[in-house]
Amino acid sequence: AKVLEGAKSICKTAGIELAGGHSIAAKDPIFGLSVNGIVHPRKIKTNKGAKAEDLIFLTKPLGIGVLATALKRQKIKETDYLNLLDTACRLNQIGAVLGNHEEVHAMTDVTGFGLLGHLIEMAEGAGLSAEIEIERLPLIEGIQDYINQFIFPDNTYRNWNAFNSKTEGVKGMDLVKLCDPQTSGGLLIAVAPENQTWFENTLQAENQVAWEIGKFSEKLDFTVKVS
Secondary structure (H helix, E strand, O other), X not given: OHHHHHHHHHHHHHOOOOOOOOOOOOOOOOOOOOOOOOOOHHHOOOOOOOOOOOEEEEOOOEOHHHHHHHHHOOOOOHHHHHHHHHHHOOOOOHHHHHOOOOOEEEEEEOOOOHHHHHHHHHXXXXXXXXXXXXXXXXXXXXXXXXXXXXXOOOHHHHHHHHHXXXXXXXXXXXXXXXXXXXXXXXXXXXXXXXHHHHHHHHHHHOOOOOEEEEEEEEOOOOOEEEO
16 A cells, blocks of 8 residues: 555656556565656657767766665665655656757666666767766765675676776776666756756756766767766
8 A cells, every 4th residue: 555655646746647557466566657658759859869069967866776775785874765765756757848859869767777888878879979077976975885885786796797898987986886776767868068058947947956977979989988
């Protein structure tokens, strides 16, 4: 009942109806939703439309996987647990707004492949390279303490092993921030630099925060460079 109440509350926030469903007999609790909708073909944003010189924005801080692992290991602090819930339960509603504007060239969400994996998908899909600054990456407060204790998902290393050959400049344990699998992560968005003011004003009007973390360039020897 509590799970269904949570689902209904999120659907209400998103302005959609929760309708239908079926049950599964299984050893472990399983719950999920599928979403059906209609979209105009010209308003579909893919992860392949970025252009050289586009700025890269991220709409949620990183670290959900780190904090979720700390929770599973019963190591998480109360304040960090609340930060985990707040970040993971926040909807990416701004995507529906930005889908209406051609100034946004590409958009994708950061999930299981981490920031690095999904950024590589965007770059390769557009035939480009990307450069980001590690100090610009937004992080959920407190995750560095857990990283220092080697508390992060096992799949972090899986992601790093898959993507490190396409990456330059990653130092030490910075790989955790870049490869941390996110559940309900933020959106990666490509916007032309001449539209930056419009983009930031649009976000402000929707009470949405975003961080500029780098830019796309013409294809170079690397896919993603971290500085």
